[in-house]
Amino acid sequence: MIHIIGVVVAFAIIVALRLRNVDFSVSLLTGSLIIVLTSSGPLGILIDSINGTITDPSTWNLTVAVALITVLGYVLKETDLISELIEGLRGVLPSSVLMAVIPAIFGLFAMPGGALISAPFNEPEADRLGLRPEHRTFINIWFRHLWYWASPTAPLAILTTTIACLNLNAFLFAQLPLFAFTVGLGLVVSRSFIKQDRVHGAPVEGNNGIVKGLIPIVSILALSYAGIPLWAAFVVGIVMVFAVMKVPIGDWGMMVVRGVRWDTTAAVVAMLFFRNVVSASGSVASLIVSVTEMGIPLIVLFIVTPLLVGSISGTASMGSAIVLPLLLPFCGTGVHLVSVIYAGIIAGYMASPLHLCLILTNSYYKSELGKVYRYLVPSLALLYVVAVVYHLTMYGGLPV
Numbered sequence: 001m002i003h004i005i006g007v008v009v010a011f012a013i014i015v016a017l018r019l020r021n022v023d024f025s026v027s028l029l030t031g032s033l034i035i036v037l038t039s040s041g042p043l044g045i046l047i048d049s050i051n052g053t054i055t056d057p058s059t060w061n062l063t064v065a066v067a068l069i070t071v072l073g074y075v076l077k078e079t080d081l082i083s084e085l086i087e088g089l090r091g092v093l094p095s096s097v098l099m100a101v102i103p104a105i106f107g108l109f110a111m112p113g114g115a116l117i118s119a120p121f122n123e124p125e126a127d128r129l130g131l132r133p134e135h136r137t138f139i140n141i142w143f144r145h146l147w148y149w150a151s152p153t154a155p156l157a158i159l160t161t162t163i164a165c166l167n168l169n170a171f172l173f174a175q176l177p178l179f180a181f182t183v184g185l186g187l188v189v190s191r192s193f194i195k196q197d198r199v200h201g202a203p204v205e206g207n208n209g210i211v212k213g214l215i216p217i218v219s220i221l222a223l224s225y226a227g228i229p230l231w232a233a234f235v236v237g238i239v240m241v242f243a244v245m246k247v248p249i250g251d252w253g254m255m256v257v258r259g260v261r262w263d264t265t266a267a268v269v270a271m272l273f274f275r276n277v278v279s280a281s282g283s284v285a286s287l288i289v290s291v292t293e294m295g296i297p298l299i300v301l302f303i304v305t306p307l308l309v310g311s312i313s314g315t316a317s318m319g320s321a322i323v324l325p326l327l328l329p330f331c332g333t334g335v336h337l338v339s340v341i342y343a344g345i346i347a348g349y350m351a352s353p354l355h356l357c358l359i360l361t362n363s364y365y366k367s368e369l370g371k372v373y374r375y376l377v378p379s380l381a382l383l384y385v386v387a388v389v390y391h392l393t394m395y396g397g398l399p400v
Helices: 002-021 024-037 042-055 057-078 080-092 095-107 115-129 133-145 157-163 169-189 206-225 231-243 247-259 262-281 285-291 298-313 315-330 336-351 356-365 370-397
Strands: none
Touching: 002 024, 002 262, 002 285, 002 298, 002 370, 024 042, 024 262, 024 356, 042 262, 057 080, 057 095, 057 115, 057 206, 057 231, 057 247, 057 262, 057 356, 080 095, 080 115, 080 206, 095 115, 095 133, 095 169, 115 133, 133 169, 133 262, 133 370, 157 169, 157 315, 157 336, 169 336, 206 231, 231 247, 262 298, 262 356, 285 370, 298 315, 298 336, 315 336, 336 370, 356 370
C-alpha cells in the first residue's frame, strides 16, 4: 500500500514544486526519490533505473538531440534566418494562423520534445505582438498536439488501435469532429491575447526568406521521417543554417557552445529517469488495479483512470499501455468507449508537469507553469468534456 501512496505523494510534490517555479530537474528527481523510497526493494529499483537511463541509447539520442535543438534555435536567431522566414510568412498569413501553423507543421512528425523545435520559430512574431511567456507556451503546446485526433502517424493512435484491435483509419475518422473543435478552440483562445491579427503584406523578397528558412526545417523533418537519428538530423540542419547564411567556419564552434541550454538538456535526463523509476517500481499499475477493485462505477473508472495515468506516466504511450489492458474488457465493440479512454490519456498527459513538450517549452520561454495552466487547463477541460459527451452519445449511453 505504501508504494501506491508514494506515487500519489510524488506526483503531488512535483506539481507543488513546479507551481513554485522550482527547477524541472530538481522537481522530477525529488519525485523519483519519493517513489524509490516508498517501493519494495528501493536499492534495486534505484540501480535498475539509473542503469536503464544511462545504458539506453534512446536516452543519449534524445538528450543530444534536445541540446542540438537549443543550438538550432540560437543560430537561427543569431543569423537572422528565422526573422527572414517569419517576415516572409507574415505576408501571407494572419498572426494567429501563423503562430498556429508553425507548431502544427512540426507536430506532424513524431519527435520527442518536438515542441522545442517550433518554439524558436514562433518567437519573432510573439515578440512583435508582445505576447507574454504563458501565451507563447500555450500556443506552442496546443497546436503542436492537434494531430492526436487526425494523423495516422501519431504514435499514440497507432499504439491504442493496435492494443484495442481497431482499424486505425476508422478510429481517426471518429475523432475528426474533435480535431476540428481543437483547432477552433485553440484559435479562439489565442485571439484573446493576439490583438493585431492581420496579414502584413511582406515585400516580394520575403519569398526568398521563406525558401531559405524552410531549407533546414524541411531537411530535418525529411531526415527524421526517413529514420535518421534525431541528433544527426539536427547536425545537418545547423550546418545548413551556417551555409545558407554564410557564417564563417571559424565561428561555428563558438555559436554551438553558446547555443546549448544546459537546464533544458538536464530536464530531459531527469524526465527519462523518472519514467524508468515509475516503470521499475510498478507503482502506477498497482494504483490502477487497486482503484478497479474498489467497486467504483464504470463510468468513473473510464474518466478518472486515463486522466490519472496520463498525468503520472510521463508519456502518452506509456499511459495507453497501462490503462487499455485494464479497461478493454469493459469496452465491448466499436471505437467510442476506447476513444473516451484515449481522450482522457491525452488530456491528462498534455496538462501534466511531466509532459516533456510542456517542460521544454516552459524552459525555453521561461514561463511560469501556474500562469500557463490558466489557459491550458480550462481549454483541455472543455475539450475533454466535449470528447466524452460526443463519444458517449455516439456509443448510445453510459458503459455498464
